[in-house]
Amino acid sequence: EPTDRIFAVTKSYLHREMDRGAKEAGVKRIRIHDLRHSHISLLIDMGFTALAIADRVGHESIDITYRYAHLFPTRQAEMADKLNMERKGA
Template sequence: MGLRWSDVDFDAGTVSVAQGRVVVPGAGTVTGDPKSKRSRRALPMPSDVVTMLRAFKVQQAEERLALGAEYPDTGLVAVNADGSPIRPETYSAECTRQANAAGVPVIRLHDVRHTAASMLLAMGMSVSAVAKSLGHDPAITLRVYGHVYDDALASVGDALLRRSPAKAGG
């Protein structure tokens, strides 16, 4: 929710996590630094995400032109058609609406991050790569998602005893 256009590098195909916007009870929506030093990071974007962000930036520019001086210049990516920042709970409500429409279980939007991490580990991605993408220390990733990693360990013995074709004779 805190992503700014200045955090998107279309040429490099990266997005930088440099700030966040969250709802704080009693204080409303607050913009601030990421939680930790590791949380501040640059992440590569898949090419289809780069393409979609480019198109969205053009759409946002058209909306800005249509409203003229009334369009606030927040620099944020996540804004309404009138340029006002989208409230974080709006995304959560939309996620719930879409899950209901798709007939899949509703989970908190924050838990989608956990699901993605679990899936990446189950697909064999390294703990360090998943940790870096989450902005975690690898030890935290292992502690939080260790159940997935432990499941993968069950096949390590079999994998070690398999012979690759190049070494079958040796």
């Protein structure tokens, strides 16, 4: 229905919980939107492709996902190592 909520919680509830959690953990509070960036960074670290990530988070263009390109180079050495292992028959 037009008046139904997509999410069971309100924005103000999320803000209060973020404030409470940050205070309890003794860390700086981040914006709720920053969780999206953390999610994308985690997916990159887990080895998912930019295309798969773009599809998951709804980026209209993969170019938007490549704004996180500074996180992808850390995977280059890992890929080279795996290719070398394959070449050596390991």
